[in-house]
Structure formats: structure tokens, C-alpha cells
Amino acid sequence: MSSSANPFAQFEESFTKDGNVYKYFDLPSIDSKYDSLPFSIRVLLESAVRNCDNFHVLEKDVQSILGWTPGLKQGANDVEVSFKPARVILQDFTGVPAVVDFAAMRDAVRQLGGNPEKINPICPADLVIDHSVQVDFARTSDALSKNQSLEFERNKERFTFLKWGAKAFDNMLIVPPGSGIVHQVNLEYLARVVFESNEADGSKILYPDSVVGTDSHTTMINGLGVLGWGVGGIEAEAVMLGQSISMLLPEVIGYKLEGKLGPLATSTDLVLTITKHLRQLGEVGKFVEFYGPGVAELSIADRATISNMCPEYGATVGYFPIDENTLSYMHQTNRSEKKIDVIREYLKATKQLRDYSLEAQDPVYTESATLDLSTVVTSVSGPKRPHDRVSVSGMLEDFKSCLISPVGFKGFAVSPDALKASGEFQWDDGKSYKIGHGSVVIAAITSCTNTSNPSVMLGAGLLAKKAVEKGLNILPYIKTSLSPGSGVVTYYLRESGVIPYLEKLGFDIVGYGCMTCIGNSGPLDENVVNTIEKNGLVCCGVLSGNRNFEGRIHPNTRANYLASPLLVIAYAIAGRVDIDFETEPLGVDSNGGNVFLRDIWPTRSEIQEVEHKHVIPAMFQEVYSKIQLGSQDWQTLQVSEGKLYPWSEASTYIKRPPFFQDMTRELPKLSGIANARCLLMLGDSVTTDHISPAGSIARRSPAARYLAERGLTPRDFNSYGSRRGNDAVMARGTFANIRLVNKLASRTGPITIHVPSGEELDIFDAAEKYRSEGTPLVLVVGKDYGSGSSRDWAAKGPFLLGIKAVIAESYERIHRSNLVGMGIIPLQFLPGQSAETLKLSGRETYNIDLPSGLKPGQRIQVEADGNIFDTTLRFDTEVDITYFKNGGILNYMIRKMLD
Template structure:
């Protein structure tokens, strides 16, 4: 979950509390005994009564725990931390800052903009910059943590008992990561309070965090769009990259489940919880967040009482059965999947079309054009969005041609089994900034015609013309979720190579796995320093098949501007995959041997 800063694994010392949690979650005493003895033998079991237990580390970091404060992250990246105490000032600064990871460039005369609309209860409501319109306790990670989930339930209980509520237009939802969560929320008695605030359980797994919140009401959308408002989503998810959560929430903050409820009650993110109340109680007295926040001991007491092994036994003993709908699915008896030409969800993929037992011919890339010229921190959500399918997009046109109405378009994530939809959805993020295009969004310029086009349409035109494609990008290309379609989609668009300042580790590997060549500017160099415009014609000189080596220098000629790059085939295995046309082709040939 942490590719943004290059983490491969996070290790936390194991102590008796860890083993107690294993017992609480229905692990057997035999298994716990084996684990304890193994940890003792390998000196990994932490005993706080002992001294000098630490191994010898190459580097040690000291953290002053008094500096750790309650925080959220946003408004556009999960690694942009904001302390809750400075949220009010930080959001105000973001409004006026230049467009970027921490800026929206709202003009001074538009800072007080607002939009009024009628709700179905007959009342009028007003939105402004900072208004919360989505509040979701969601994602696979935070919503499997009993402490924060029960804490959210107790916060909801305290809030309801104080007479606090959430504005009706805020789209609230609760999607736990496990059925066990529902079990202990019910047993602890907090479900009615969560539901009273609008946090009904709507399902399990990836929802708002991956862009599956569903549409906002039309009146809300109109108020946002007509007045250019920077409205907000607050969610307990893993990622908040631009365009991921919802097209109408330009600012999105990741927060604990408790803070999701707090900001939903407040109805805005530009609030100082210390000095500004959430609302008033039944007698008109101001209620502050500190008045309803449950203590750690209260949460632990409820957890000890209601999170018990029997719950895990009950839920997970049935996990292989699935729902009634799953059990009644009809399946073919054949060994091969019976592809249906009528299906718009599952389509036979084209990755093996034209494949032979013999390895494909390899050669230099000549006469290539730049499909996209992008900046830093282009994420897998920019490359292959998982959210809703815009009605004016190439994917929407494809589905409409198959007689689907917009209400049935669903999302890119739900249609990941259809390569035709996913190829059309590649780089379809509404917040994509392509330096070749005149405005933000999934557009580019076809060369040499200079015609402004949808990205997919331009790629198709290049394909018809026999023109190979490449991308020019900045630092940390492919950060975010390790989404395989972020490599498959570019491959289907005809992209043969990417030239970047740096790559996120997993995405670089995924590109190699699809036979796309990752090249890296030399240290100190970039597209800007080399005066590239993205409108050049590119020739990339590659060695012969047997001369390929990890990390060698590769020459690029951009209309006479010749420069060297580093070939980011980092291992011999990378080269093997490339020679086969990708990992999928390699595995098929290996199975046939």
C-alpha cells in the first residue's frame, strides 16, 4: 500500500499483544504456540521487560512521539499530510495557490462563490468552497481495524445523543472490508447510530476509495459546476488522486473513520475543531468534537467485549460458500471459457493474437510520435482510471453503439474484463494534464496534422498510419495503486516506449511485463532541460537481441536533438520478458515447451 515512497515491506515488532490479537481473531492455540516458539528461536518476539533486544541496524531513526498529531492527507495525494489543527488554514491556502498538488488557483473574486439548490425535503441548501458532499468509511484496510471502526461507532452514538446530524445531501456510506465488522458493530449496538447519521452498510470491499460512490444528485452537481466550487470528499481510503474519488469532488481527504464522521457532521473541511463547534445540542449549547470523541479506554473496553473468536469462526467458516446468487451461478462444464460476443463485460483479450512459438522480431523504434507529454507524479489513476465512465468519452460511445444507456455504463473498474472499454479508458482521467493539449482532460494533439483529439481516437489514427507511439513523462511515473491495466492499456494504444525521469517500482515492472520499453533520462536531465516539446519525431536505437543488457545506454534522436537514456531493464529476467513480447507471451511459450 506504500509504493509512493518505495516501500516493499513494513515490519512491526511482534509481542504478546500481537499473539493475543491472533487468539481474538480465532487462530488456534496450537498455531499461536508454534508462532511464539519460532519467534523466540529467531529472536523476533519483543519482551519489553528485557534490555538490548534490538538487532544491529544499518540506520536508526528516532521519533519523538509527542510530535505525532491527528492528521489527514490531501487534497490530491495520499502522501501530503495535513494536521487536523491546521486544516482550516491549509485548505484556504490551497484555494488560492497555483494549480498543482496543493493548489486550485481560485481567483480572489471567486473565493466567496456559493451555489444554492433545493433538496427533496423542500428545503434550500448552500454549497461553497470546502463543502463536504461525499463522506465514506471505506477501503479494505482501515475498515478491517476493530479499534477505528468501533471508535467511529461510539463517535456516532455520542453525536446522535447530543442531537447532531448530517446534512441530507452529503452522500454517506459504510463499506467494511470484512463481514466480521458488521457482526461486531451490531453486537456492540452502534449500528443504529451509524445508520441515523447516514452511514448504512452498503457492501464490502472497494467502493468510494476506487471511485464507486455512484452519482451525486443532479441539483448538487449543478450547484458545484455552475459556480466552479471546490467541493470535497472525505474518506477512510488509501488513495485520493485527482479524478479517482468522484469527478465533482476536486478536493479529497483521507481520514480515519472517526474523522470521516466528524467532517460529515461539520459539513465542511475548513473547520478548526478546537475553536469551532460541530453544532448545538437540544438546549442550544455548542458541541465540540472533543465533547463526543470516545476515549481510548472506552474503545478498548468495547473491543474486548464484542470482538470475539466466535465471530471470525462464524463468518469465515462460510466464506467459500459465497452468497446465494454466487451458489446458483450456472457454469459451463468445458475446460475453455465460452466467450460471448454479446457480453460488454467480458471479452476475449487480444494479447495473444498473431503469437507464434518463435520469438518476435525486435528492432529499433523509428518514426515514433509522442502521444502524451506529462509532468510529475502521473499515477495509475491518471493512466487507467477505475471510476465512472463519462458520457462523452470513447468508452461511452463504444457502449452506446452496443445499445447501452448511460445508466448502464457502470465504471471502468467493473469492465476490466473488456479490453475494448479499458483501452478507450486509458488516460481518460478528467484531471489529466497533457502539455500537448490546450486544456485539462483526456485530449491530445495528433502530429503532424495538429488536430486536437480524444487520446484513444488519436492512438487509433496513429495505428492506421503505422506510427509507433511513446510517452514523455516526469518523475514518479506510475505511482499509486499497482494496477495492471495501467500497463495493459498503453500497450493496447500502441505505445512502444516510455521516457521518464523516474518510475514507481511496480509500474516499471508492469510495463516490462507488457513489452513496453521503460527508458529513463540521465541524472540531471529532463524533457525541459533537453528542450523537448513532444511534437518531434523520435527514433530510438536499440541493440540487437543478443546484445541487450540491463541498464545500458540507449540513444534517442528527436528531430536531430540526440540524447542518451538509461534502459530500465533492471534484470536479465526483464530482458527475457521483452524478447518474448511480455510476460504473458513468455508464460504461454514456457507452458508449450
């Protein structure tokens, strides 16, 4: 800490414990306003005070944060501040391109005459490999070993590259595959809660843990009182290189929890209720901070479940300030008792330790909302969006309504004469099985949202035990799977004795990773697929995940429902979602009596009793003491020792990206966009799954052609997510989602019109045709463009297709930032205007005037075949404009390193 340069150095205090001197900034003494600040804002303030050097972080940033008022309204009086997170967290899908970019930046710095070894993470970075494993095998005792073996076979190049990165770059920890899901590993192992950094004089400086991550569900760590959120991979790379994040000082919504959850309600039901409520309130881009006596009733795992789904309710964070429960969780997860004592003393000294029962501690919020926990009922969400909550008691009627409703988020437009459609197929057991609309074909206990929570995981185990004891089973064609978020889950499921019952129902452990939740559900049996397709059936996936966008889970599950692990098993036993659990039995017992869901559902107190007995510190110590070792396959990987990566022209996984190919030391000349064509015209809620899908590579796609030309067969294509280190594959996979609805095209899918010729082509082929003609491209889209998972390729891909600007009704926060990071101009229609109101067809020629003196949020004129209209320039800060002038954030960082 450079106190001499810090204008707030006089507020530095210290205490001594166990012979160590601990320094910290005494925030409450800086200004009396501190006591009324939301706890999340206090974390931003501490970072600004500690890092204030009037270069990266300005004194006015500190004053702006201290001046936070409940009257702050985004858009009306935007205040820009700088924030330096304590660390960065990556997963392998988004982490591989970050390491690829770092390796390419080293090459670029060397080519431009600089020292390539300057390119290193300055801010600590952890990368957990969790997105690669797929459910290729299920319902067998060897599914885990087979899936992991296949994962290694498919991803050996990527894993070799990441292991090289772990050696080549300083300050970067890489957690090997098979260890767990990044957010759960973060919660149980990586999170510090309060950082301890060594000072030159032998003392230690204490400050709150905070993190940005390249996965939108980084917010899960807010449940532990660590302020964190998802950013674009491009923005994360800048933070790793020591840059601060430029952000708008947020509104903070207080969300008060009162009462207690009922005996049959789960944390999943609670989070689905909160998600729907906050979506209705419209809290996009805001901080949500939880308070009230009800918070004390929730475990840290329950809080983490709620924080995890923050992207689904649209907020930037869903923050739970640190309390004694947080410190108890640190003890439970085997953190050092001495560290916990130091953390407690620091938090008390800086008034960052919360007592949820004390109203006097309640900050002042921009707005408040309240939820009585006792009103939460058993729920699911779907069939296409995570915030479309449905009570289980209303599920039967809701699904029937979805079948006949017009195509949309709650509709499939099944014609009246097709409502009774069904199909029959033969299974390996020699029996025939019949499926229809509503039949469950995938049931997965998966995802960081729920597998991190012992209450719902043990609840699922107890429900499985009771189901087996009643003689219930699951039809053999339903693809069931259990993918724990860490080895700790397996440990307590085994110790509590429920594993055999889960396996008896087909929920064998299939891998440690995200799996079904990110679309790595693997193949369905061909008999099932053929029956679905032949009869046009709306079949279902039920998963304990956080995302259920159309086309994400599996191409053949048109309806997908998010549910607690208990309900995943219940619907799998039922075999269909159009069931009324109150009046319809799940099956019959050995005596021929009906078995209802209520007969096997464990109560909250039953689950808690098992949890208290079996979730203990020793298992966390056992699992995490070996986490960096990795499997035998990982240990035997041979990697280059050099600091520059030896790129292979033959590799289809890792390729040097072309982003810095023509880069010069001088800034490029700024100019507008002339004679551009619209590549795609899209509607509302276009997700990053639509823009850059992570799932399988279709056999007749441009990406498949590219791989086939290099000698690969379809079985080796793997997924887009696994090939994010290869720009040629990812450019061809941009907008490759089979459910993409492009208004220029004649049908759903990744196709568009090359306007001058009228030819209908694959999107990549059309973009290449435009490139050969020297035609720049734009996109015209609706509301919430880029919602869903944070993906840097959702900006990099369009950049490589030649897209220079996007004109949208509104943007998802992270995606707008990523577009800026790639030098793409985000323009926004004025309020009340849209492509429809302006009568744009998408077939026009577009000219965009870009004045030399760009200012954040200014009006930019667009002309489309004589139709002239104003848009808002969504460069929200001066930093955005600086990045754009450099051709993107990474180009800016390279020039900075050269200077």
C-alpha cells in the same frame, strides 16, 4: 521439498508435536551473520534456502542475501536475487484480467500444439471479489441490499466467469462478493503466518507465510508479520505459474517507535504522520522495518493500518516482525490453538519471534529514523495527495491557503472575486441549502486502511452515539456511507450497540467492499452537482481511505481529505472542512448550548474498553465459517464445466485478449524503434488512475461509443474497473482520466494532438490514426510515472495503443515492472535531464537505437529531430531482458510450457 537437489539440505531440522513431525530449515546455523539480519531479510533468506535448486533459485542468491549489509545502497551496488512467495492474492478488478489471461494462455498453448491444462496456478492463489460494489444508494436501511443487488446485476458476466475459473483452475480459491475487502479478509482469515505443507513421507514442512498481490495495499499483511507487497498483475501471473520474482536486494530502513499515543490520537493520525515523514525521507523502493518499545504498544490492527499505507509512503514493505501480540491476534481471529503452538516453536527455533522490548534483538539497518508516539496529533491528509498531512488544528488556514494557491497538489487558484462564491438548491425535504468552497458533499467510512481496525471503527461508533445524544445531525444532501471491510465489523458494531447511532447520522451500511476509496462513490444528487458546476465550487470529500488523488473519489469533489472514521463523522456534522474545531461549535444541544468536537470525542481508553468486551473469537468463527458460500445470487450462478472458456462474441465484459494472436514458438526479432511519434507529453506524479482509471465511463468517451454501438445505454456502462476483462473497453479507457494534463493538448482531459495533421482528438482515436499510418508511439513523462495503485491495465492499455517505449524522469517500482512485462521499453532521462532541459516539445519524430546485446541499466541513445541524448535502459535485471525478448512475461511463460 526436493532435498536431494538442495545444496542446503544438511541444515534441515525437525521437531515432533502432537504426533506430527515438522521439518524446517535451521537458518541460524547456516551463518553467524544471520543474527544481525533485519527480520524481513530473514524471510527472503528462508525462501531462497528452501527453494534453492540452482535453477529457479541459485546458491548465489542465498549467499547474496546472507551477505546483506547495512552499507547496501540501491543503485550503487545493486544485487539481484530471486524470491518465491508462498502464495498470491488477487482482487476482482485486477484478478479478472489475470483469470482472462490464464484462459487465453490455455487457448494459445492448445493452438501451438501443447496441453492447455498445464496452465494452472502452481503457487496457491486466493481471489476476493471486493472492488465491484458501488454506493448507488445511501442513507437508507435498504441501501446494502439495493447496492448488492445492483452490483450483481451489473457484474453477472464477470462473476459467472470467476466462478468458472474457480472450477476450471486448480489451486485457486475465490471468495464471493459481499464478503469483505481483500486485505481485511487476508488479515483475518487467509493469512497463515507460517505455512504447513505436506511432504511425501507424511511429515510437514514449515516456512514463513509470504505473499504478492495484484493490489498495492497487499502490504497491509506486513502488520501481521507476513512479508508481502503489491506487484503488477502480469508479474503475479508468473508467480502463480511457479516463477520466482527477480528483485533487487533492498535497503532496509529501521523505523523506531517510542512512547505511547496520546488519549485522543488514533492509529489513522499515526499512519498519516508516518506517511508524511517517510515521504520526506525518500524511502521509495526500500523495505521499512518497525522496531522499538513503541511497537509493543500498538495492536495488530494498528500495525496493519500503518503497513496498509506503505504505497503512500513509497516503500516496498512496512514490516512488523512477528511477536506474541501477533500470536494473540491469531487466537482472537479464531486460528487453531494447536497451529499457534507449532508456529511459536518454529519461530523460536529460527529466531523469527520478536521481543520489541529487547534492544539486543534489534538488527542492524541501512538507516534509522525515530518517532515518539506521544507527539502524534489529530490529522488529515489532502487535498490531493495522501502524504500531505495537515494537523486538524491547522486545517482552516491550510484550506484557505489551498484555495488561492496556484493549481497544484496544494492549490486550486480560485480568483479573489470568486472566494465567496456559493450556490443554493432545493432538497427533497422542501428546504433550501447553501454550499460554498469547503462544503462537504461526500463523507465515507470506507477502505481496508481503517475498517479493519476496531479501535477507530468503534471510536466512530462511540462518537456517533455521543453526537446523537447531544442532538447533532448531518445535513441531508451530504452523501454519507459506511462500508465495512468484513462481516466481523458489522458484528462488533452491532454487539457494542453503536449501529443505531451511526444510522441516525446517515452512516448506514451500504456494502462490503472498497467503494468510495477506489472511486465507487456512486452519483451525487443532480441539484448538488449542478450547484457545484454552476458556481465553480471547490467542494470536498472526506473519507477514511488511503488515496485521494484528484478525480479519483468523484469528479465533483475537487478537494478530498483522508481522515479517521471519527473525523469523517465530525466533518460531516460540521458540513465543511474550513472549521476550527477548537473555537467553532459543531452545533447546539437540546438546551441551546454549544457542542464542540471535544465534547463528543471518545478517549483511547474508552474505545479499548469496548473493544476488549466485544471483539471476540466467536464472531470471526461465525463470519468466516460461511465465507465461501456466498449469497443466494452467487449460489445459483450456472457456469460451464469445461477447462477451456467458451468466449462469447456478444460479451462486453469478458473478451479473449489479442496478446497472443500472432504468437509463434520462435522468438520475435529484436529491433529498435524508428520514426515514432509522441502520443502524450505528461508531467510529474502521473498515477495509474490517470493511465487506467477505474471509475465511471464518461458518456462522450471512446469506451462509451464502443458500448453504445453494442446496444448499451449509459446506465449500463458500469465502470472501467468492472470491465477489465474486455480489452476493447480498456484500450479505449487508457488515459481517460478527466484530470489528465497533457502538454500537447489545449485543455485538461483525455485528448491529444495527432502531430502530422495538427488535429486534436480523443487519445484512443489519435492512437488508432497513428496505427493506420504504421507509426509507432512513445510517451515522454516526468517523475514518479505510474505511482498509485498497482494496475496491469496501466501497462496493457498503452501496449494496445501502440506505445513501444516510455521516456521518464523516474518510475514507480510496480509500474516499471508491468511495462517490462508487456514488452514496453522503460527509458529514463539521465540525472539532471528532462524533457524541459532537453527542450523537447513532444512534436518531434523519435528514433531509439536498441543494440542486440542488451544489458541491464545500459545507456540507450534517443534521437528526436536531430536532438540526440542518452537515456538509461530501465531493464533492471537479466530476467527483464528475457521477458522483453519474448514480447512479454506471458509469452515467455507460454513458450516455457511448450518446451
